[in-house]
Amino acid sequence: MKKFLFIFAAASVIFFLNSCNRGCGKKVDRAQEFIAIENLLEEYILANENQDFDLIQKIWAPKSDIVLYGTDSDEKLIGWTNIKNAIKNQFKQIHDTYISATDQFIQMNDCATTAWFAETLNYNFIYDDQAHSYEGMRFTGVLEKIDGKWRFVQAHLSLPAHVNIKK
Secondary structure, rough: OHHHHHHHHHHHHHHHHHHOOOOOOOOHHHHHHHHHHHHHHHHEEEEEEEOOHHHHHHEEEOOOOOOOOOOOOOOEEEEHHHHHHHHHHHHHHHEEEEEEEEEEEEEEEEEOOEEEEEEEEEEEEOOOOOEEEEEEEEEEEEEEEEOEEEEEEEEEEEOOOOOOOOO
């Protein structure tokens, strides 16, 4: 009986210690991961402002099953090739882009392999020689840690509807 209690106690300690790592098999520096994600979201802004396609390629996962929903009703892009072509086309059409982010929310799974975010963007640019501005654009997405680096695997941009509902 004593042997059984010892094995049970040892197994309980091992289970407890493993649960502290949340099943990841390694210790995760969550603060460092949050900083890396914040930096990635800032790189997204800089890449768009500077039309830096090389940086865009480093931000997005080069996979066929990633998704980007844009602000147009027909802007459902699946796969890196489609996203890449849309971004290149956008860079040809707009310039002098300035983006500011607020209300940033970031969360990640226990193992720091998947994260999701939401933030509000003010997106200003020149199109057809006219200034355009999207205030309060919602930007949400999912990130995956691939080969030690955070990458976009899903993103969604939307504009808030201004519906006048009367009581």
